[in-house]
Amino acid sequence: MKLSRIKIEQVRQFRRPFELADLDPGLNLFTGPNEAGKSTVVRAIRAAFFERHRSSGVDDLIPYGDASASPTIEIDFETGAEQYRLRKTFFQRKRFNLSIGKRELDGEEAEQHLAQMLGFEFSSRGSSKPEHWGIPGLLWIEQGAGQDIKPSVGHATSHLRKALNQSVGEVASTQGDDVARKIEAERDQLLTQAGKPRGVYHEAITRQDALAVELRVLDEQIAAYRSHVDQLEQLQAADHLDQATKPSEAFQKSLDEAKLKLTEAQGLAARLESAREALKRHEEHVKLVQQQLKGYDDQDQARNAREASLAVAVERSRVAQAALQRWTIEKQTAVTAYGAATQAVAAAQQADWRNELVRRSAEARSGIESVTATLATAQAEEIQVAVQRMRVTENEIAEGAVAQLRDLHMRLRDLRIRQEVGSTRVQFAITSGGVTFDGELLAGEDERLVSSAAQIDIPNVGRITVIPGENDLAQLGRQEAELRAAFDLLALRNGVSSLEAAEAKELRRKQASADLKQAERAIKMLAPHGIGALKGRLAEHQTQLAESEKTIRELPTADGAAVKLLAAAQQDHGAARAHLDGVEANFSRTSAEVATALAQAEAAERERDAITALLTSAEHLEARRMSAQQLVDARALQARQSELVKGLEAEVNAARPDILAQDVQRYERTVAQSLRASSDRKSQIALLRGNLEALGAQGLEEARAELAARTEAAQRRCQEFALRAEALKLVHGLIDAKRREATQSLQAPLQGRVMHYLQLLFPGASLEISEDLSPGGLRRPGVGALAAFDTLSFGAREQMGLISRLAYADLLKAAGRPTLLILDDALVHSDEARLGQMKRVLFDASQRHQVLLFTCHPALWHDLGASSRQISARL
Numbered sequence: 001m002k003l004s005r006i007k008i009e010q011v012r013q014f015r016r017p018f019e020l021a022d023l024d025p026g027l028n029l030f031t032g033p034n035e036a037g038k039s040t041v042v043r044a045i046r047a048a049f050f051e052r053h054r055s056s057g058v059d060d061l062i063p064y065g066d067a068s069a070s071p072t073i074e075i076d077f078e079t080g081a082e083q084y085r086l087r088k089t090f091f092q093r094k095r096f097n098l099s100i101g102k103r104e105l106d107g108e109e110a111e112q113h114l115a116q117m118l119g120f121e122f123s124s125r126g127s128s129k130p131e132h133w134g135i136p137g138l139l140w141i142e143q144g145a146g147q148d149i150k151p152s153v154g155h156a157t158s159h160l161r162k163a164l165n166q167s168v169g170e171v172a173s174t175q176g177d178d179v180a181r182k183i184e185a186e187r188d189q190l191l192t193q194a195g196k197p198r199g200v201y202h203e204a205i206t207r208q209d210a211l212a213v214e215l216r217v218l219d220e221q222i223a224a225y226r227s228h229v230d231q232l233e234q235l236q237a238a239d240h241l242d243q244a245t246k247p248s249e250a251f252q253k254s255l256d257e258a259k260l261k262l263t264e265a266q267g268l269a270a271r272l273e274s275a276r277e278a279l280k281r282h283e284e285h286v287k288l289v290q291q292q293l294k295g296y297d298d299q300d301q302a303r304n305a306r307e308a309s310l311a312v313a314v315e316r317s318r319v320a321q322a323a324l325q326r327w328t329i330e331k332q333t334a335v336t337a338y339g340a341a342t343q344a345v346a347a348a349q350q351a352d353w354r355n356e357l358v359r360r361s362a363e364a365r366s367g368i369e370s371v372t373a374t375l376a377t378a379q380a381e382e383i384q385v386a387v388q389r390m391r392v393t394e395n396e397i398a399e400g401a402v403a404q405l406r407d408l409h410m411r412l413r414d415l416r417i418r419q420e421v422g423s424t425r426v427q428f429a430i431t432s433g434g435v436t437f438d439g440e441l442l443a444g445e446d447e448r449l450v451s452s453a454a455q456i457d458i459p460n461v462g463r464i465t466v467i468p469g470e471n472d473l474a475q476l477g478r479q480e481a482e483l484r485a486a487f488d489l490l491a492l493r494n495g496v497s498s499l500e501a502a503e504a505k506e507l508r509r510k511q512a513s514a515d516l517k518q519a520e521r522a523i524k525m526l527a528p529h530g531i532g533a534l535k536g537r538l539a540e541h542q543t544q545l546a547e548s549e550k551t552i553r554e555l556p557t558a559d560g561a562a563v564k565l566l567a568a569a570q571q572d573h574g575a576a577r578a579h580l581d582g583v584e585a586n587f588s589r590t591s592a593e594v595a596t597a598l599a600q601a602e603a604a605e606r607e608r609d610a611i612t613a614l615l616t617s618a619e620h621l622e623a624r625r626m627s628a629q630q631l632v633d634a635r636a637l638q639a640r641q642s643e644l645v646k647g648l649e650a651e652v653n654a655a656r657p658d659i660l661a662q663d664v665q666r667y668e669r670t671v672a673q674s675l676r677a678s679s680d681r682k683s684q685i686a687l688l689r690g691n692l693e694a695l696g697a698q699g700l701e702e703a704r705a706e707l708a709a710r711t712e713a714a715q716r717r718c719q720e721f722a723l724r725a726e727a728l729k730l731v732h733g734l735i736d737a738k739r740r741e742a743t744q745s746l747q748a749p750l751q752g753r754v755m756h757y758l759q760l761l762f763p764g765a766s767l768e769i770s771e772d773l774s775p776g777g778l779r780r781p782g783v784g785a786l787a788a789f790d791t792l793s794f795g796a797r798e799q800m801g802l803i804s805r806l807a808y809a810d811l812l813k814a815a816g817r818p819t820l821l822i823l824d825d826a827l828v829h830s831d832e833a834r835l836g837q838m839k840r841v842l843f844d845a846s847q848r849h850q851v852l853l854f855t856c857h858p859a860l861w862h863d864l865g866a867s868s869r870q871i872s873a874r875l
Contacts, residue, residue: 001118001818002850005076010069011061012040020869026846027866031858036872038854039143042824048073049114049136050128053088053096053107057127061090068092079117079818086114118818119159134159135812139805140822147797149804153774160773160808183735187728190721195729201721208714215711218704225692232688239681248674255667262664265657272648279645282638289631296624303615306608313604317597324594327587334580341569341576348569354555357548364545371538378526378534384519391512395505401494402506408487409499415480424450424468434459452477747773749814753807760844761837767800775804795829799838802826806845813848821851828857839864 007019014037020030032038043061051058061071070092076085085099098110105113115122120134130137130151138149138156190201197205426437427447435442436457448454452474456464496502527534614620747769754767754775768776768786777786778800789797802823809819827838842851843865855861858868 001077001079001820003075003077003820006041006045007074008041008044009072010063011044011071011073012063013037014040015063024866025850027843027864028852029861029864029866029868030852030854030871031868032856032871034856038856038871039824041871042822042854044073045075045822046140048075048086048088049118050120050133052111052122053090054094055127058090131155139809139820141824141826143824146801146826147794149801150774157773183728183732187725187732190725190728201725204714204718204721208718211707211711211714215707218707222704228688228692232685232692235681235685239685242678248671251667251671251674255664255671258660258663258667262657262660265655265660268648268652268655269657272652275641275645275648279641282634282641286631286634286638289627289634292627293631299611299615303611306604306611310601310604310608313597313601317594317601320590320594320597324590327583327590331583331587334583338576338580341573344569345573348566350555352566354552357552361545361548364541364548367541368538371534371541374526375534375538378523378531381519381522381526382531385516385523388512388516388519392509392516395509395512397494397502397505397509401490402502405487405490405499405502408483412480412483412487415476415483419449419476424466426450426466749811750807753810754803757803757806757841760840761799761803775800795834798827798829799834803841806841809849819849821849823851823853825855835860
């Protein structure tokens with residue numbers, strides 16, 4: 001299959017018709033940058049073959065923003081001895097026509113003919129998908145999908161079998177497929193994909209298992225009946241022995257004795273607790289009396305401390321009063337110095353204000369001079385702005401007009417050159433008058449260019465008609481006239497007569513614009529806020545000068561020699577104020593210290609007199625004597641109670657009430673357990689008698705015999721299903737084996753063609769072909785291990801995928817089936833050395849197949865041996 005022409009219109013960026021004609025039957029290289037339209041051409045080819053013309057799922061073909069478009073694709077191709085032309089239109093004008101020589105096919109009939117011839121399928125709904133593409137989907141590599149060959153092989157397998165091997169036997173034929181499907185369907189009724197039972201087989205097994213469970217339950221019931229008989233005999237014997245010995249009565253007697261001993265021990269423990277409480281009260285009484293005596297001692301120490309505090313307070317009061325007299329004199333001196341410093345500061349401030357006014361007057365005069373000069377310069381620049389703006393207006397020319405005139409001028413020049421090249425030259429040398437050229441009188445030596453038929457009249461001789469050989473000279477002349485008219489009209493609208501005048505006018509406008517911007521920048525620098533702002537600043541300086549001079553005249557004169565500098569006066573004033581503040585603070589602090597010291601002395605004297613009166617009173621002395629006697633009595637009682645506690649503790653330890661309590665608990669549990677065991681045994685005897693009576697009435701042995709027969713029948717049915725399932729598995733396995741043999745009949749020739757191409761890339765290497773006819777492991781010389789296809793690098797998988805596709809193409813061609821290879825930006829992940837070898841592979845394949853290679857890297861393919869054709873939606 002060889003394409004000779006591709007034409008697309010209203011497809012994505014190709015809104016206008018775009019055509020690729022005269023395609024080479026071997027290698028065809030199409031180049032262009034990203035988004036130039038290469039992938040769009042490939043998509044158009046796929047849509048022409050794979051998409052139904054009535055499909056609404058190909059809206060990706062519509063140009064952006066043009067919902068009314070009708071994407072149209074025309075392709076001329078040859079396969080076998082037949083010439084084909086297909087024309088397919090989508091959406092608004094849905095139509096498909098296929099011309100085969102003189103025969104015409106339309107619509108669905110044409111689409112089915114293409115699908116059967118090339119080996120693919122159409123989607124029943126929506127746009128076509130990879131699973132429908134069949135053999136073309138294997139040979140037409142999409143951008144970035146060169147390494148993903150296994151899915152493409154899987155989608156093409158059924159078509160490949162039909163195309164490559166028509167005599168592999170009924171097993172691999174359609175009839176063989178039908179038998180295999182029937183066997184598989186019957187097997188699937190009995191077994192899942194994992195080989196587990198399903199359907200009636202699973203139901204039979206479930207029934208068998210249920211009967212087996214029932215039989216097991218019945219056996220368990222019979223065994224339980226026999227076990228219950230034995231258990232009843234044992235329980236009755238134990239009950240007779242219990243009634244004879246009465247063990248619970250002996251246990252109750254031991255419990256009563258243990259409770260009596262525990263009661264006696266608990267009495268001793270209670271006495272011990274009471275004795276301990278009494279001992280604790282005696283100990284607390286001793287501590288209380290000791291605290292009272294300590295309080296008396298603390299009062300004696302407090303009276304001594306009051307005497308010392310009184311002496312200290314009297315001395316502090318005397319010292320504070322002496323200091324207060326000194327600070328009173330210092331305060332009077334500081335007040336006088338502060339008054340004098342305040343007057344000096346006032347005089348210095350007045351003198352400083354006069355100096356400030358004099359400085360402001362000088363600044364105002366300087367500002368008036370500066371602003372006046374700037375204002376004059378800015379006004380001059382303002383005049384220059386007006387002049388340059390007028391020059392810009394005078395030389396105004398439409399935007400882009402010069403470029404258009406230049407383009408028209410160049411096109412006119414090209415037309416004149418083509419006319420000169422294609423016109424007939426008539427050279428002449430006239431020695432006598434009267435000879436005319438289309439009515440023009442000729443004289444001397446010159447030449448004329450003839451672009452249309454012209455006549456030369458020679459007096460007394462005749463007429464010569466000159467007809468130029470070029471057929472398109474007249475058309476060139478008409479084009480020149482049209483371009484000249486367009487040039488003159490554009491020049492007239494822009495007020496120029498020639499291209500040179502337009503360029504000069506544009507230069508003058510640009511220079512005037514630059515001068516205008518320069519003048520505007522100058523005004524902006526001189527008067528950022530405008531001329532009015534400058535005039536306002538001048539008025540402000542003049543007003544400031546007048547006000548400063550007026551205030552100076554109104555200030556009173558001062559004795560300059562007696563006035564201090566303001567900074568010195570303020571420093572002296574601050575020092576005087578700080579000294580006065582310090583003196584006043586010390587005076588206030590000392591006054592407070594005097595008052596505090598006097599108050600502390602009076603308080604210390606009152607406290608000393610009060611505690612002395614308390615300690616010397618008769619009541620106090622009697623209380624101290626009685627507290628001492630109470631301490632002696634309390635300690636004696638504490639000693640006697642301590643001895644009593646020790647004796648009781650020895651008796652309680654010897655009685656061990658905790659062990660006695662455990663004995664009571666143990667005997668209580670023993671009595672309860674004995675009574676409960678006797679009661680439970682009687683209940684069990686009654687229950688077993690009832691159960692045995694019920695089971696004996698059910699006829700368990702007869703029921704088991706009937707159930708065993710039903711279980712055996714269910715087992716035989718399961719065995720029948722198992723035998724049938726195994727037979728179906730065996731037959732299906734035999735069919736699969738035959739199909740694998742058929743597949744191997746395809747693997748051998750495919751392996752041979754793969755090896756043919758692989759030796760051009762890796763001499764001495766071998767590539768296995770998997771059972772699904774996709775590339776398997778790769779073995780290279782010097783590398784012992786077999787590398788699985790999925791473990792190869794991205795670039796290596798892409799190379800192996802292309803080699804496998806070329807091998808398929810060779811087999812298809814040998815079988816007389818159409819082949820076409822389309823590579824959209826393939827092998828972009830190959831290094832320089834590998835790419836060089838793959839070019840040899842492609843060139844070799846192009847001797848047998850047509851190859852369309854689309855790439856955005858033309859420099860990588862300059863040595864492919866095929867001329868490069870540029871693709872661009874702008875062409």
